[in-house]
Ligand SMILES: Nc1ncnc2c1ncn2[C@@H]1O[C@H](COP(=O)(O)OP(=O)(O)OP(=O)(O)O)[C@@H](O)[C@H]1O
């Protein structure tokens with residue numbers, strides 16, 4: 138409790154400074170939103186393990202440092218060369234440094250029609266009509282202090298708009314780089330709006346060139362227009378002492394298809410919230426996730442699928458591979474509202490424990506108010522299978538390699554669901570090197 | 581090549597092998613028959629290096645070395661191969677990926693250069709024909725969703741690629757239809773050489789019509805109670821195991 142009030146006041150006074158720097162803008166509609174979010178943040182305070190939503194995840198390590206909100210764009214002396222290692226060759230690469238869009242580091246190809254891929258701040262300045270309708274309409278911050286804090290410091294991030302009837306032939310990569318030595322609070326705010334009959338793949342990746350710990354507190358809102366298809370892939374691969382809190386909030390229209398793949402590898406304490414509201418008939422939602430943790434990392438995945446209307450389908454596969462003294466959390470909520478007859482929901486959660494000290498807390502949470510539905514969920518926690526290891530070894534493969542092959546197979550079950558080919562290849566290489574690294578740390 | 585001397589082994593305190601003696605020389609084919617639960621698979625798995633069994637007495641020499649002292653992968657690299665009675669499914673690992681890793685580990689051990697993707701594929705295509713294996717099984721995860729027969733065929737396919745010195749086939753014939761049995765047995769025969777040996781564990785004489793053994797051993801209650809030539813298999817087929825058991829019992833009483 139002591140922490141909570143202290144920290145509030147740190148961020149409250151940081152907000153005051155932020156306001157002063159805004160000058161004229163402080164009377165804007167957006168700033169009214171920020172202010173009410175700040176008020177909400179103040180009354181909520183940071184969550185403790187007494188909050189049901191944070192039962193297994195104690196955020197007190199985050200409260201030990203006064204993270205400084207980044208209020209203005211800073212290039213931090215980064216060059217395109219620094220960025221190259223994180224790119225995977227898409228024609229639309231949007232680079233954000235400490236949450237702010239960098240035109241110099243980005244590669245923007247021509248876009249069809251009225252499509253927009255770029256800085257949210259720029260779109261706010263030009264009063265983009267789509268923003269007015271959609272910004273901050275989906276992710277509520279009423280009961281989430283981190284969402285409130287993100288909204289209070291809402292400044293920049295990605296704004297993607299795909300109008301009706303457009304199939305984007307290449308994926309859009311949003312690359313978030315943390316840089317500097319300032320113990321930054323980085324608050325990107327992303328809005329993805331896709332019209333009717335359109336299709337796009339969007340990749341968010343979070344990486345570090347920073348030389349100190351920092352806190353990423355990001356919020357992404359996604360609107361899927363009728364008959365549209367979105368793949369959203371997220372990679373979190375930040376410094377081992379970075380904190381990462383992220384929420385994705387999607388709203389799906391009629392006969393839409395949303396695929397979300399979330400891969401978490403880095404960070405010290407990571408929390409992902411993925412929420413999709415199936416708000417119209419005949420939609421489909423697929424949420425996949427993979428957490429790879431070792432040392433003392435904690436990776437917490439919370440998902441919510443809200444079946445609000447009839448005849449929607451959801452599939453969910455979340456996996457964790459935990460080594461060392463790491464901890465995993467999975468909480469999968471599925472709501473089936475009274476109207477949502479003929480819902481078909483399937484949730485699977487699997488954990489592979491590679492060490493005796495690693496732990497997982499897993500909790501399916503199904504709340505079903507309709508009667509004609511099919512909902513299944515299953516969770517397994519286990520070690521590598523001794524018979525499989527023996528089979529591989531009996532054909533000449535050494536014990537370590539056998540374990541690596543089986544662990545990688547467990548992971549690739551999720552990674553293979555990423556349809557963006559070059560990203561998937563990059564992810565496979567990452568998982569491989571991460572497993573090697575984990576073993577060296579273990580030895 | 582292989583010398584098993586007075587081998588006693590147990591699981592969780594239950595004695596399963598009660599003093600096995602067996603000598604296998606290069607070029608020979610040995611058949612091991614015996615009732616369910618007599619310890620055939622235990623022996624096969626133990627030879628391959630499964631560590632769930634503890635050896636209380638006796639030992640095994642393989643090419644002059646203490647076999648029980650070697651890791652399973654070491655045994656494989658030294659030319660030992662077990663075709664499992666129940667091959668395990670490995671989701672997420674493709675059959676070819678696995679086989680390539682295995683072959684290259686063995687080649688590396690022998691001081692041979694590792695095969696690249698192209699060379700490996702050539703070898704695989706050629707060996708696949710030997711057991712008439714369906715190409716689609718190559719890229720599927722190891723044994724996952726394979727039918728009983730496909731699993732057995734895949735084991736022999738692995739054997740054909742890895743070219744072991746000593747192959748132990750644990751009931752490779754069960755689950756195979758008549759045509760498959762002939763094809764698989766033909767494949768095994770093509771792999772027979774002067775310098776390698778095969779131990780065939782089976783319940784059925786019909787396999788031994790194709791893979792003709794030099795010796796047939798009957799394993800009962802963890803002991804080889806009778807050994808003979810290929811005609812012994814015919815006698816067993818005709819009379820069952822009881823007469824061997826009776827004979828062994830009488831011999832034990834007399835002793
Ligand atoms: N892990 C174990 N725990 C307990 N008992 C075991 C274990 N493994 C084997 N056994 C027992 O040892 C005995 C021999 O088993 P084994 O599998 O070697 O028989 P088998 O001769 O191969 O039989 P089958 O012809 O049915 O394949 C059986 O009674 C079996 O139940």
Ligand SMILES: [Mg+2]
Nearest residue numbers: 620621622665
């Ligand atoms: Mg058996």
